[in-house]
Amino acid sequence: xxxxxxxxxxxxxxxxxxxxxxxxxxxxxxxxxxxxxxxxxxxxxxxxxxxxxxxxxxxxxxxxxxxxxxxxxxxxxxxxxxxxxxxxxxxxxxxxxxxxxxxxxxxxxxxxxxxxxxxxxxxxxxxxxxxxxxxxxxxxxxxxxxxxxxxxxxxxxxxxxxxxxxxxxxxxxxxxxxxxxxxxxxxxxxxxx
Amino acid sequence: xxxxxxxxxxxxxxxxxxxxxxxxxxxxxxxxxxxxxxxxxxxxxxxxxxxxxxxxxxxxxxxxxxxxxxxxxxxxxxxxxxxxxxxxxxxxxxxxxxxxxxxxxxxxxxxxxxxxxxxxxxxxxxxxxxxxxxxxxxxxxxxxxxxxxxxxxxxxxxxxxxxxxxxxxxxxxxxxxxxxxxxxxxxxxxxxxxxxxxxxxxxxxxx
Numbered sequence: 001x002x003x004x005x006x007x008x009x010x011x012x013x014x015x016x017x018x019x020x021x022x023x024x025x026x027x028x029x030x031x032x033x034x035x036x037x038x039x040x041x042x043x044x045x046x047x048x049x050x051x052x053x054x055x056x057x058x059x060x061x062x063x064x065x066x067x068x069x070x071x072x073x074x075x076x077x078x079x080x081x082x083x084x085x086x087x088x089x090x091x092x093x094x095x096x097x098x099x100x101x102x103x104x105x106x107x108x109x110x111x112x113x114x115x116x117x118x119x120x121x122x123x124x125x126x127x128x129x130x131x132x133x134x135x136x137x138x139x140x141x142x143x144x145x146x147x148x149x150x151x152x153x154x155x156x157x158x159x160x161x162x163x164x165x166x167x168x169x170x171x172x173x174x175x176x177x178x179x180x181x182x183x184x185x186x187x188x189x190x191x192x193x
Numbered sequence: 194x195x196x197x198x199x200x201x202x203x204x205x206x207x208x209x210x211x212x213x214x215x216x217x218x219x220x221x222x223x224x225x226x227x228x229x230x231x232x233x234x235x236x237x238x239x240x241x242x243x244x245x246x247x248x249x250x251x252x253x254x255x256x257x258x259x260x261x262x263x264x265x266x267x268x269x270x271x272x273x274x275x276x277x278x279x280x281x282x283x284x285x286x287x288x289x290x291x292x293x294x295x296x297x298x299x300x301x302x303x304x305x306x307x308x309x310x311x312x313x314x315x316x317x318x319x320x321x322x323x324x325x326x327x328x329x330x331x332x333x334x335x336x337x338x339x340x341x342x343x344x345x346x347x348x349x350x351x352x353x354x355x356x357x358x359x360x361x362x363x364x365x366x367x368x369x370x371x372x373x374x375x376x377x378x379x380x381x382x383x384x385x386x387x388x389x390x391x392x393x394x395x396x397x398x399x400x
Contacts, residue, residue, distance in 0.1 A: 020369050021223070022222045022369065023219060023297075025218045025219050026218065026219075029218075071274060072274065073296075074270050074274050074296045074299055075267065075270040075271060078266055078300070079263065079266065079267065114219055114297045117296075117297060117299065118293060118297060121293050125293070164381075165384075166382070166384040166385045166388070167377070167381040171378070171380040171381040172377065174376045174377030175377035178370045178374035179370070181369045181370040181373055182365075182370040184369075185368060
């Protein structure tokens, strides 16, 4: 149990998805202007990462490993995840229209993105068991959600700040992310796995 | 000939993938801790973009537009796998340092964007030069960021000591926060430059 807990904290905070591993930056900067949108995005990313990690784990361990096709994992994972997200979008649209209205648009944004491709690749490289893969995916998703929600809250406040003209927009967003990363650096070395 | 040079040139500066289009930022931050890593990543991306542009341009009349994106992604993923295998065989240390980011080249927005915007509508030779130009622009930006980070963060360039013993390396530059801060200030600097250029143009117009 402790092992899983440590893995979760390591994925969520110590090796934060965005701020220390630099994954999913496009979405991190693109969707963090408003708090509610970033909350939706965080949830969408967490669930998609977890589901596609399970799928990728099954394919990796039952198809690629026995057939000795591990070198194809990049090709297979990309196609697998992209088609899975499309399917998920259709299912949600049909059976849960309210949910679709809330974060349907985000699903398409993350179909082919380093956010969702990264975790299955890390799982495959570290030879995680199914349970560990799920915990790692959940942790990474929650870490992403924490980072993007923090960023959105800061950027909403920033609307009223007097930012030097050349730094307005993306410039100050990056500097802000730097400050956040600096504070997350405080967690480094807390857990060694 | 001149036309091809223009296609090449626009990716280098005017439409630089990192500084101007702000695409594919993940690698620009993740693997620029040293010049060697940044340069290898740049070359890999340049190869993938060029090879993918050529292959997309070759099959542009055969692919049904409805399934074009999966076809492009498969093409990109195949080329990336090729690059991965080559690097793993001939430069295992570098391969290890680039790690997962090399595989993630598959989902770089810039590569799919060039296939969609340029290669699917143009002949093979212009597509080749477009890929080469975009790739060179990407490599250039990566190397610039890599040089600044390695110089300030460890006082070296390509592993050679440049700043002497008096320099106390600013470790933050090779850690994640330094990358974010540097890119932020670089975007600001670029905006100042562009504003000055626009002002000059206006003055010339006024006269």
